[in-house]
Amino acid sequence: DKRMAQQDIQGSIAHATMLCKIGVLTESERDLILRGLNQISDEIKRGNFEWSIQQEDVHMNIEARLTNLIGIAGKKLHTGRSRNDQVATDIRLYLRDEIDVIQKELKRLQLAILDLAQQHTDTIMPGFTHLQVAQPIVFGHHLMAWFEMLNRDADRLRDCAKRLNVLPLGAAALAGTSYPIDRHYSAELLGFSSPTANSLDSVSDRDFAIEFTATASILMMHLSRFSEELILWASAQFGFIDIPDAFCTGSSIMPQKKNPDVPELVRGKSGRVTGHLMSLLMLMKSQPLAYNKDNQEDKEPLFDTVDTLLNCLRAYADMVPHLIANKENMYRAAKQGFATATDLADYLVRKGLAFRDAHEIVGLAVRLGVETERDLSELTLSELQTFSPLIGEEVFDILSLEGSVAARSHVGGTAPEQVRKAISTARQYLPKSR
Numbered sequence: 001d002k003r004m005a006q007q008d009i010q011g012s013i014a015h016a017t018m019l020c021k022i023g024v025l026t027e028s029e030r031d032l033i034l035r036g037l038n039q040i041s042d043e044i045k046r047g048n049f050e051w052s053i054q055q056e057d058v059h060m061n062i063e064a065r066l067t068n069l070i071g072i073a074g075k076k077l078h079t080g081r082s083r084n085d086q087v088a089t090d091i092r093l094y095l096r097d098e099i100d101v102i103q104k105e106l107k108r109l110q111l112a113i114l115d116l117a118q119q120h121t122d123t124i125m126p127g128f129t130h131l132q133v134a135q136p137i138v139f140g141h142h143l144m145a146w147f148e149m150l151n152r153d154a155d156r157l158r159d160c161a162k163r164l165n166v167l168p169l170g171a172a173a174l175a176g177t178s179y180p181i182d183r184h185y186s187a188e189l190l191g192f193s194s195p196t197a198n199s200l201d202s203v204s205d206r207d208f209a210i211e212f213t214a215t216a217s218i219l220m221m222h223l224s225r226f227s228e229e230l231i232l233w234a235s236a237q238f239g240f241i242d243i244p245d246a247f248c249t250g251s252s253i254m255p256q257k258k259n260p261d262v263p264e265l266v267r268g269k270s271g272r273v274t275g276h277l278m279s280l281l282m283l284m285k286s287q288p289l290a291y292n293k294d295n296q297e298d299k300e301p302l303f304d305t306v307d308t309l310l311n312c313l314r315a316y317a318d319m320v321p322h323l324i325a326n327k328e329n330m331y332r333a334a335k336q337g338f339a340t341a342t343d344l345a346d347y348l349v350r351k352g353l354a355f356r357d358a359h360e361i362v363g364l365a366v367r368l369g370v371e372t373e374r375d376l377s378e379l380t381l382s383e384l385q386t387f388s389p390l391i392g393e394e395v396f397d398i399l400s401l402e403g404s405v406a407a408r409s410h411v412g413g414t415a416p417e418q419v420r421k422a423i424s425t426a427r428q429y430l431p432k433s434r
Helices: 002-021 027-046 058-070 072-076 083-119 139-164 183-190 199-204 207-234 261-284 293-322 327-334 341-350 355-372 381-385 395-399 401-407 416-432
Strands: 124-129 132-138
Touching (some): 002 027, 002 058, 058 072, 058 083, 083 139, 083 199, 083 207, 083 293, 132 139, 139 416, 207 261, 341 401, 395 401
16 A cells, blocks of 8 residues: 555645644644655655555554654644544545546547547448448547547546545544544645545545446446457458557467457456456445455555556557558448448438338348349449339439438538537547546
């Protein structure tokens, strides 16, 4: 738990300041404590602080060093608090700081996606359902789907940060303290929105850690889905994208191989974070109020979730700007699987045919295409008219891939114009949301 040392010192500085305000410490004692804590902070940053397992934890290591530096005044710092409310405060301070860093990396990834989408508002590719070619879309539209997933993650992080930003300090061991502490003042000093409302809950609550890990699990699930698509797209069978060598490795035995290591590793690490969520839920599920030593097990899954999430976001934010789209392969794939079949059905409906009848007619046209190994757009007008006399020459405008994507020009649609608008809206939203 020594990674929370700076937060522990930050909380102690606020606590000493508050104790002086209520008259428990003199100003000279407060100043002595603050000087000692700042010196310890510098020692830890320089890496020459001597940690001792005999002192049990980060709190006692710092307090013992403080007493060694300044004498009896150091022993007065713990007045009106317990390690129970102290550690609950430290974890909240730590996680609040880490969420700020995570949000910055998430925004960097979102901006990289927007930049890549901007380059490909006209790049046609197949859209899939059941991993079968369904309808043509533009690559930028697919990337913006990723962006929307991450936007929800960003909202969840902000919401999580808001809920954890209450101060447990002052709850002491479980019942509060008999000293006339000013918890609102302590909360103000530490940038918390308010003190917690119940001392029992304050020292035993780890909901904020579970909520963060749940949010991280969803975010990692999204990154895993991105990874799966990148892995498929980079394969010879798809050939949609090229991932730069810096994010891949070769095979130890097959010289032609280029393995998409970063997407594969991120996909694997999503399970690791989900496992941490399960660990925290199981840790808390049977604990009576208030604090129990079980809670010492909360830090490893929480710390590793933070590290894993940050590393994955950084890797993706570095990788996405360098992805190369193979436009010709994407376009060729979109022409397979009769991706404009729905467009032909919609065309017949606009001509006055019932949709179910139009659906049956298109099915017959697709069968001819399968038998003759031609796309719908490659059938002749006379061949199409054998299925319905309603079909006219203008049908080829909507059977083209370009016509298909352009026709879906509404909010959320894949038309290049709408994708450009979506990117512009997203760019305006991002600065306001951080």
